Each structure stands twice: as structure tokens, then as C-alpha cells.
Amino acid sequence: MNVIPAIDLLDGRVVRLKKGDYDQVTVYEDDPLIIAQRFAEAGFEHIHIVDLNGAKSGKFENLQHIRRIIDETGLTVQTGGGIRVFGQVQELFEAGLSKVVCSSMAVKNETDWLRALQSYGGEKCILGMDLKDGKMAYAGWLETMEEPVNNYLDRMICEGLEEVLCTDISRDGMLSGSNISLYSDLMKKFPSLRFIASGGVAGEGDLLSLSQIDVHAVVVGRAYLEGHLSLDVMKNYHLTKKN
Numbered sequence: 001m002n003v004i005p006a007i008d009l010l011d012g013r014v015v016r017l018k019k020g021d022y023d024q025v026t027v028y029e030d031d032p033l034i035i036a037q038r039f040a041e042a043g044f045e046h047i048h049i050v051d052l053n054g055a056k057s058g059k060f061e062n063l064q065h066i067r068r069i070i071d072e073t074g075l076t077v078q079t080g081g082g083i084r085v086f087g088q089v090q091e092l093f094e095a096g097l098s099k100v101v102c103s104s105m106a107v108k109n110e111t112d113w114l115r116a117l118q119s120y121g122g123e124k125c126i127l128g129m130d131l132k133d134g135k136m137a138y139a140g141w142l143e144t145m146e147e148p149v150n151n152y153l154d155r156m157i158c159e160g161l162e163e164v165l166c167t168d169i170s171r172d173g174m175l176s177g178s179n180i181s182l183y184s185d186l187m188k189k190f191p192s193l194r195f196i197a198s199g200g201v202a203g204e205g206d207l208l209s210l211s212q213i214d215v216h217a218v219v220v221g222r223a224y225l226e227g228h229l230s231l232d233v234m235k236n237y238h239l240t241k242k243n
Contacts, residue, residue, distance in 0.1 A: 001211045002046075003238040004196065005039045006221035007032055009062040010052040016222045017052065019169060028225045032065050033072060040073040042231035044238070046098070047075050048219050054082020063095060070096045080128050080165075086112040086119075093120065101165050103128030104138040107145050114159055122162030126196070131182070132169045153190055165219070167198040178206040184213045203228045207237040
């Protein structure tokens, strides 16, 4: 299992939102480079960064901070937030990002999403699948797609999709525990896809449970920032196999 440390950026600061609510913001660090350097020093090579301003405005308002992290730590970065059209995907890769996570674009602008997927491949373009009551949510999680998730994933696999960052919105930022049954079910239905678990990680028990179902990766954000998981424990589960 890969453990992917996460940083959410809002106005250049490291924050977390509860269930994606911009009115429920907790600030953890004014300089994101400090957090990123800790991840690099602990031995992680790849991190996940969300541009929360971008998710709202459709513009990469924190890209300068992300580029600074890449330049000064050597970490590879996957990012999401604000990607609406194919040109923005190009811009991010040209800026040095290693992977992009597309969610709203994958639903609202499928033409450009498929163009990105076919141009850069499933190794670099990740589907951000945010689930709300069993449906894919978008537009700040305020709207949901009517097409069933299973149908959508079947179509995307045919287009070259390989990796899915799946967030259970009801658990995001809540430290309420990972939705193990959700990821287990998805993995059984779509064995060709690599699933990244996101949302709800509260402690080591979640890492253990996720490793036992052989999920490809897990994103860890708030649990680390609030001291529920140490970097040592996260590293112990990183790229280890279940007993």
C-alpha cells in the first residue's frame, strides 16, 4: 500500500475543511513548505496537494506554492482543484506536476477529460471520484451525476482509466474512519483499477484495515496534522504488504 501525505492549500496556507465546507476551516501552518519538508525528510517521495481556492474559482491560485514545494523538496506532486479544461491539464504538467486529479471536469466537461486521459494516459491522469449518497458529486459537492457510478467507470476503463482517487464525502475531514466496505466493493467490481482511499482516516487502525484489503493507496491529511498518526507509523505502512 502506498501512503500519500496530503496538503490542502487555501490562500497559501495549510488547512482542512470539514466535509468540504469553506466556512469550517482549520489552519495548521502558514507556510506549506514546512509541512512538505517534513514529508520529504521522513522518506516520502510523492504527495497529494489540493488547491482549495482553485476548486472554487477554477484558477490555480496556489500553483506558485506547489512549484516551490517541488523545486525545494524534490517531492513529486499530484494535484487537484480548479481543473476545468484540457489547457489547464497541460499547464499543470508544464509546471512540473507528476499527476493531475480531475473530478468536476470528468463530469461536466467529459470531452476535455477524455482528451487529457488519451493524451497523457492513465498513469498521469487520475479520476477524482467524490461520492455522495452513492453518486458522483461535483461543483463543490453541491451537485450529483445521474449516471450510475458502475456505468461511468466501465466507460472510463474503455478510455484508458487506470487510477481513481475515491473520497467518501460524508467522512472527509471528520476523522470518523475509512469506509472499508466501499473500497473493498469497488476493488472487487473493478479489479483493473488502482483505488486511492481518501476521507475519514483517523489512526493506525484505518491504515491496517486498508492494507489488509490491498487497496493501492491511501491519502492521509488531517490525521497527521492533528497528531493521530505519526510520520513513522505512516511510513511503516507505506509500500508494505499485509501479513
